[in-house]
Amino acid sequence: MKWAETADGRIAGIGNKRLLISNEYTNRLVHKWRSEEAAILVGTNTAFYDNPKLTTRLWSGTSPVRIVIDKELRLPANLHLFDGEVKTIVLNSLKQAEEGNIFYLKLDWLDNLSVKICEALYNQNIQSVIVEGGTRMIQNFFDAGIWNEIRVIRNTALIAGDGLAAPVLPAGIKIITESRIGTDSITIYYRS
Numbered sequence: 566m567k568w569a570e571t572a573d574g575r576i577a578g579i580g581n582k583r584l585l586i587s588n589e590y591t592n593r594l595v596h597k598w599r600s601e602e603a604a605i606l607v608g609t610n611t612a613f614y615d616n617p618k619l620t621t622r623l624w625s626g627t628s629p630v631r632i633v634i635d636k637e638l639r640l641p642a643n644l645h646l647f648d649g650e651v652k653t654i655v656l657n658s659l660k661q662a663e664e665g666n667i668f669y670l671k672l673d674w675l676d677n678l679s680v681k682i683c684e685a686l687y688n689q690n691i692q693s694v695i696v697e698g699g700t701r702m703i704q705n706f707f708d709a710g711i712w713n714e715i716r717v718i719r720n721t722a723l724i725a726g727d728g729l730a731a732p733v734l735p736a737g738i739k740i741i742t743e744s745r746i747g748t749d750s751i752t753i754y755y756r757s
């Protein structure tokens with residue numbers, strides 16, 4: 566689980582305004598982290614509001630398979646995620662199909678979606694995933710107890726004032742490493 570937050574614990578501004586939280590060096594570190602995982606997962610709102618590419622363009626190595634949740638297939642086709650540059654899996658409730666580099670996987674949309682997501686990835690031979698937000702997506706995994714490691718980048722010099730709160734760290738965690746790049750602190754947590 567990975568996110569970047571402001572000094573006052575926000576991951577987005579009011580009305581999902583994108584905040585430039587991490588600096589150019591921590592951004593590059595994030596791309597390195599991406600290159601070390603098989604897949605990268607984001608929630609519907611993150612795909613819509615941030616329009617991320619989720620690639621490793623600031624680092625060498627292979628971009629992970631992109632995975633996005635889009636229950637009703639309402640995300641616009643012009644998002645970067647659908648540009649075909651990298652294999653992309655769309656977890657949804659409506660269709661099972663393969664369209665070029667876009668793979669639609671139909672899931673039973675039951676209560677425990679986090680478990681369903683993991684089962685779907687396992688069935689795709691995907692053995693590791695970095696979840697890059699947003700809050701609801703990550704919180705759902707925390708609530709289900711499904712996570713191995715948490716990486717939080719905190720811009721200690723940036724105050725958002727208001728906006729979307731970061732996920733609540735689960736109980737029973739311990740800090741493994743803390744480092745700093747400029748005004749960004751990088752904290753890695755494991756289960757204690």
Ligand SMILES: NC(=O)c1ccc[n+]([C@@H]2O[C@H](COP(=O)([O-])OP(=O)(O)OC[C@H]3O[C@@H](n4cnc5c(N)ncnc54)[C@H](OP(=O)(O)O)[C@@H]3O)[C@@H](O)[C@H]2O)c1
Nearest residue numbers: 568569576577581608609610611678698699700701702705
């Ligand atoms: N600073 C950062 O590191 C960072 C990183 C990523 C995103 N963000 C910000 O976070 C904001 C979006 O976060 P968010 O919390 O609003 O949304 P989100 O987690 O991106 O997406 C939430 C939506 O995804 C679907 N979803 C995903 N996982 C689900 C699950 N396990 N169970 C049920 N539904 C699930 C639901 O869509 P339906 O309701 O349609 O079913 C839900 O409304 C954006 O403004 C973005 O800028 C910041």
